[in-house]
Amino acid sequence: MARTEEILLNLLAVPIKEKGFELIDVVFNRHGSEQIIQLFIDGPHGIGTDDCVAVNQVAQEVLESGDRIYETCTLEVSSPGIFRKLKTPEHFKTFTGRRIRLRMQQKIQGVKNAIGSI
Structure with a gap:
């Protein structure tokens, strides 16, 4: 920020x-x-x-x-x-169990974008 x-x-x-x-x-x-x-x-x-x-x-x-x-x-x-950014631990707690799209700045094991649950 x-x-x-x-x-x-x-x-x-x-x-x-x-x-x-x-x-x-x-x-x-x-x-x-x-x-x-x-x-x-x-x-x-x-x-x-x-x-x-x-x-x-x-x-x-x-x-x-x-x-x-x-x-x-x-x-x-x-x-x-609906495409809000999760920035604080409280945001992640609020959305526990929900499906998210994760966009990483660098690839990890060849993956830069992932979809999963918190």
Whole structure:
């Protein structure tokens, strides 16, 4: 995770958790002069449009009250989708017994992609 993404994750995780959601991932992209912050969230019963709106409001408040560097960024909030990345031990525990696709950076015994269960 890039430094900017780590900063944003640390800044936003607790306020988002206080609203009942988990901040799964943060992606910070630059497209020309445009800067985009993408927040991927999950909740105990999945994520709907109203949840994304609520988290967007929380994130906007936090970002506007802090460093002005984020004022001009576009903020996007969504669920991680069905192809979510598992990043923490808790994520792996949540998906124990579920089928996953594993993409490795390097081949291991001639295999780079695998499908199996956690």
